[in-house]
Every structure is written in structure tokens, then in C-alpha cells.
Amino acid sequence: MDQKISPELLYLNDVSVVFDGFRALNSLSLTIGEKEMRAIIGPNGAGKTTMMDVITGKTRPTVGTALFDGGVHDLTRLDEATIAGLGIGRKFQTPTVIENHDVETNVELALKADKGPFAKLFSRRTPQVQERIDEILERVRLKNARHRRAGDLSHGQKQWLEIGMLLAQEPKLLLVDEPAAGMTDAETADTAVLLREIAETRSVVVVEHDMIFVRDLDVKVTVLHEGSVLAEGSLDHVSSNERVIEVYLGR
Amino acid sequence: MTSTRLIDFKGYVFLAVLVAAVVIVPGLNLLLPADNPFHIPSYLVPLLGKYLTYALLALAVDLVWGYCGILSLGHGAFFALGGYAIGMHLMREIGPRGVYANPELPDFMVFLNLKELPVWWWGFDFFPYAALMVLLVPGALAFVFGWFAFRSRVTGVYLSIITQALTFALLLAFFRNDMIMGGNNGLTDFKDIFGIPLQTQGMRASLFALSALALGLGYLLCRYIVTSNFGKVLVAVRDQESRTRFLGYKVENYKLVVWVISAMMAGVAGALYVPQVGIINPGEFSPANSIEAVIWVAVGGRGTLVGAALGAVLVNFAKTWLTGAFPELWLFALGGLFVVVTLFLPKGIMGLIGSMDSVKAWTTRRRAVAKPAE
Ligand SMILES: Nc1ncnc2c1ncn2[C@@H]1O[C@H](COP(=O)(O)OP(=O)(O)O)[C@@H](O)[C@H]1O
């Protein structure tokens, strides 16, 4: 299993997740290529977050295949920490930062490094690490807030901090769940620019409700509905799809 | 946010108090004549030393509870195991001076009609072996327990309940005579250690000093841990366990490491406790003891280390006084104290000190603002 069997970075095939008889994901199949950016849209309860849970090891699929890095890694057999270590980073729908740590420490904890307990017991913050932290804070515009307690940040700032933490992990694949939620229009536009920049070097999957934001991203769109893919293509293509209109605009 | 320096202001004060205690307590006991008003009577020295060992146990509890969110209601078990390990050595030191004058077997084994020393008592006549066991026995138990508990992601109140079950199971086991650990009576009638009688003033002073040293080193170890990158991960686990996993941390390994270190600290505390109180029996495993240790930490201030140690000493002062004056009131007082602290002092005594700091900062700021207007 250490040879790449497919060119895809992420390969989901026929994935179903059943909670007490309810199918949150229903034979979902989806692939994401290297350095691809994909927008995922779909009404509430479509299974977008559950899909991310499957990819990141939080939820085990009832059936189905989830492979990473050209089929090298079977995501359904690994735990969250191992998957994160493989290079899959995740930003949660509601920002979850370590509130009792300051902004810098939050980024520091996320930085790509040996994350075993003994390595951490004997390491301190080096100038190189500080430099990495500074770069990231610069990029997510939190340099002036670096010593603030993360719990005291505004909602929008927490979103940015989470994106910064995601960058710090240097993942191959970023899963970003509703990044624009709670942001002002200007912040939302900034976020789109930042994500496009990130997607130049890595793969990004963005779940978003905000259609203006999705239009700004200008990438292939996958529409999820009732746990499976309803349509796929450019935003214009999918928004002219009759079933999508039906789902979104009510029946 | 906790301070990131190894020794902060509170730490200096704490260590200075410990150094002062090491000088003053044995000094006033050994150097002053008994009729001097500042003389500390000999019976008080081991009592104060006992408080220091409780403070070390409190540090161990605070390390896992205050910084990693593991509310252990079973730390008394590790404390007692450390105590038993040293107790076994002290039993072997008695040699032929027991009532039955058996050169090989402690009295209670003769009483049980044993012909030879059980295998698990082998080696305990050799002090370094016993000292190693003080660390290894609690450490190994904590490792096995933590391995299963943390891997299966048992958290919160469920984890607390199984820690309580652990100490209760050991309580029952150590009561049994066929464990050959002294059963109901435990291990006692110790004579000496390193050939020096335990009751001498010098030995009492040394044990007191050793307890203070262990407490100081334990504090520094805890500070090292909580100010390291490891400690930052612990706080992340405490506040956002699931999120921490997605950052790439194997939470169960972090918990296991800090849990084993904490158990070993508790073991050392127990090992220093036993020669000062002169007995170790299964009662030390009683669930109430572990709960009391948690209350010390809550009273002093969870996640502050210094507060945990302070809480242990203060609550035990109160206990010594109350159980002397009104023995039947102690449990009510302890329960009441816990309720009061939980409701009104969520950060314990250290929180109170902290808010005094901020009141002071606030008033000085107001004065500074008010000045230009004058
Ligand atoms: N742990 C769970 N247990 C039971 N049902 C769940 C669980 N997680 C999600 N669901 C259900 O699965 C469906 C999909 O949820 P989710 O993936 O959060 O949707 P989306 O993110 O697209 O809004 C919802 O109906 C939700 O109630």
C-alpha cells in the first residue's frame, strides 16, 4: 500500500454514515486532486460536516472507502492525530481555538513538528519557531493581537486564527468548514483571497453557504444533498441545474 | 494564561517559605530549650512534615486535574502504594527485634504461620530497591490503568469514577490477610531507618527537611512540565480535547505521561509520610482520602500548583484542630468548605490573592488617571 494507485489526493468512494438508521452520508463519492480547490455547498443537514468528520477520522463510515495521498493511506483505519500528521488540516464550523492560550501559543501548537509527548517535553520556543509564528500571524493579520488571550478575540478574529493554525500545520489538504460565517463583507472577501492564495500550493476543500463567497472563489463546485452528490461543475453550471434549484429554492 | 517562566513570583515566595521552614522548624526544635516560648515540641515536627507530604500529593493531583483536566479520585492509591513500599523496607529493618524475634520474618508473618518470606517481599531489605519500588509500583499501576482508560477515551466523570473504583479495589485487597501485607493492621512498629531510630529528634528533623526538599523539587518538576511545550499541549487537552487531536496530538499519550509522573510523585509523598506517622494500613486507600486531596486542591486553587500545596497545608491544619476540638464536626466542615469554595471561590485561595492583585492594579490605575486632574 505504499505505492500511489491513483493520482487523486483524496478519494472517497461509496461512503455511507448511518446514525441510528438515519443516513447522514449516503453512498457519497468524491475525489480531490493535488492543489485543487473545491467548494462544497448544500442545504443544512446535507452531510457536509459529516463528510469532513469521515475524512479527519472523527467518524468511522458505516461502509465505504476513504483514501488519502493517491491511495497510500486508508483514512477509515486511522485516528484523528495520525490523519492530521499525514497532512489533513481542518477548520471547524464554529471556531475552536484554545481560549486560555494566547494567539501566538495557539499557532505554535499547530506548527508542523514532532508532536510526541517527549519531543514536546524537551523543546522550547526557538527563534526559528518564533519566525514561523510571526510569518503566519502576519498573513492572517493578527500580529497586533499576538499576546492576547485567544478567548478574548472577536468572532472574525477567531476564524482568522483558526486559518492561521491551519496554515501552521502545513497540510496537503485543508478542510475549511464555513469560514465566512460571522465575518463582515470585507473580511469575507479577504478570506476568499487568502484561500485562493493557499490553494496555489495545496488542496483546499471549502464548505460554504455564502454564494457571493463561493463566486469569489471561482472554483469547481460540488452540491451535496441528503448525503450524496447532487451536482458538480462550475457555479453557473450547478446553479442552472434543475434539481439544485429545486433543493435550494424550495419545492 | 499561566506565566511561562520556570519560577515566577509566587514560585519564589513558595520556595523561600520552604527554605525558611527547613531552617526554622528543626532549628527551633533542636536548638531551643523546651521552656523557651519559641520551642517547637518534637511531636510537632513529624506532624508538620506530614503536611508537607500532603502538599506534595496535592501537587500531583493538581498536575493532572488543574492542567490536563483529569479529575482523579484515586490518587490516594498511589500515595498509599508508595507508603507501603517504604513500609515494607521499615518492616525488614526491624529484623530480630520483633515480639517473636524471628530474624527473617516480620511479626505478622510469624503470626500467619508463614515459613518463609513471600516473593514480593524479596529485596525490600535493601533500601535502594525499596526506593525504586516507591516510584515503580505506583508508576506501573498508573501506566496500566492509564493505558486502557485513555486509549478507550474514558473522560470526565466516568474516568473519575473508575479512579475511585481503583483505590476502593486496592483497599479491599490490602485488607485481606492472604495479601501478606499486614492485612487490617497494616505495617507498623517500625524501629529505624539506616540504623537510626525513627523517634530521634535528628531523624524527625531530617525527614521533615527531606519532605520539604521533595516538595520543592516536585514543585520545580511540575513547573518545568507546565511551562514546557508539553504543558501547553496539556492545557489544550484540558480545554479542547477533540480539537487538540485534530492538531496532530495523540492525546492519550500526553495523558499517560503526565498521569504516570503524577502517580510517581504521589508515591514519593506516601513514602515520606509513612516514616513520619509510623504506620501504613489499608485505610490509606479509602476513597475519602483521595476525595480530600481533591478538596485541598480546590480550596487552594486548581491549576496553580502553589495553591494546591497551600490548600493541603491549610485544610490539614484545620483538620488537626477540628478533629481535636470537635471530632464529629470534621466531615461536615470539609463538605461545607468544598461547597463554599465551589460556589464562591472557583479559583480557590490563589484566585482570591489574584483578585486582590487586580483590585490593587485597578486602584493604582485610577489614582494615576486621577492625578493629572489635580
Ligand atoms: N453524531 C451524530 N448523531 C446523529 N446524527 C448526526 C450526527 N452528526 C450529524 N448528524 C445528522 O446528520 C445530518 C448531516 O449533518 P451535517 O453533516 O452536520 O450537515 P451539514 O454540515 O451539511 O449542515 C444532519 O441531519 C445531522 O442532524
Ligand SMILES: [Mg+2]
Ligand atoms: Mg455543517
